[in-house]
Amino acid sequence: MHLTCTADLWESLSHTKKTVVMYGMGNGADKILGVCAEKGIAVQDFFASDGFVRGHEFHGKRVLSWSQIKEKYDTKDLIVLLSFGSSRPEVLDTVYRVAEEVELYAPDVPAFGDGLFDRAFFEAHREALERVWELLADEESRLIFENVIAYKLSGDVRFLRQAESDRAKVTEELIDPSAIRVAADLGAYNGDTVRELLDAADGNLQSVYALEPDARNFKKLSAYAQIETRATVHPIHAGAWSKTATLCFDASGNRNASFEKNRSEALSARAFRASATNAVALDEVLDGAEVDYIKYDVEGAEREALIGSEQTIRRCLPILLVSLYHRNEDLFDLPLLIRDRFPAYTRFYLRRFAGVPAWDVNLYVKK
Secondary structure, three states, X not given: OOOOXXXXXXXXXXXXXXXXXXXOOOHHHHHHHHHHHHHOOOEEEEEEOOOOOOOOEEOOEEOEEHHHHHHHOOHHHEEEEEOOOEOOHHHHHHHHHHHHHOEEEXXXXXXXXXXXXXXXXXXXXXXXXXXHHHHEOOHHHHHHHHHHHHHHHHOOHHXXXXXXXXXXXXXXXXXXXXXXXXXXXXXXXXXHHHHHHHHHOOOOXXXXXXXXXXXXXXXXXXXXXXXXXXXXXXXXXXXXXXXOEEEEEEOOOOOOOOEHHHOOHHHOOOOOOEEEEEEEOHHHHHOOOOOOEEEEOOOOOHHHHHHOOHHHHHHHOOEEEEEOOOOOOHHHHHHHHHHHHOOOOOEEEEEEOOOEOOOOEEEEEEO
């Protein structure tokens, strides 16, 4: 692995003499502010894109526009911390335009779990990261891996722009939808990823087991399943886990809702809508049925979901798509878990789709 680290973003911010301001609000901003407070980094102002300022306040400060920030500060002496994420092209274009005018970073804070992917974390897990790098099957995977790590350490979005894959090409080459007859979508949301798979499957996909724990998302998934005629979609109102259980769930109704066990300590004080929700192991759902492809995008519960699929994976050796971006340790822990538990798999590929921060980092595993 061709990567060294002499300093991380937080160390650099701790020593900067520039003025630090934050672009955006919400959960991401709260997490970043918590780290800044812990490290003695003062955030002077908050701003939103021009046209999105409504005179509101955030943490006791009036939210400004980008134009107002430029009027108030000299951009040569300014650092902008991006505190939200997006994959929408128009939003990314706006972010990149701001980055052309000023020193901008997008601090990497985990969606779930705690701690930072900082220099100390990198050095503590360097050996595991190097083992994953050696495991990867092609140059594109290794390049993405190195750029994602460089981004996580530096917060520099330029590394993310060097680690983008073409979604249609990835689907065709690494999933091969036309060869899939039965699929399992763990974290099916409203059915969007089931629909994408069917669009690419050329009519050969016959059945999809779609798990979704959030009640509002599941309602949309069920409505979609009723009108989908190309394959039988089995909507299952449960989250993927290592065994059957009833767990407390953050019923916020968005794509990032998850079990309370995954909740970040940094957001422990923030209220959420708790709901008792079923959790199941895929082994129990399939009960011996065959499956050709499993997608794991389960908001921080990927390790548990893989363990709950162990019998199915050993029996069927399906293509696996595993999200590696919800927790700091996912980038090395999940690939090594798969390699150690399922030695029949020999091809490991890493791909990432456009967006900020380092979301949509996916591992594709084939026998």
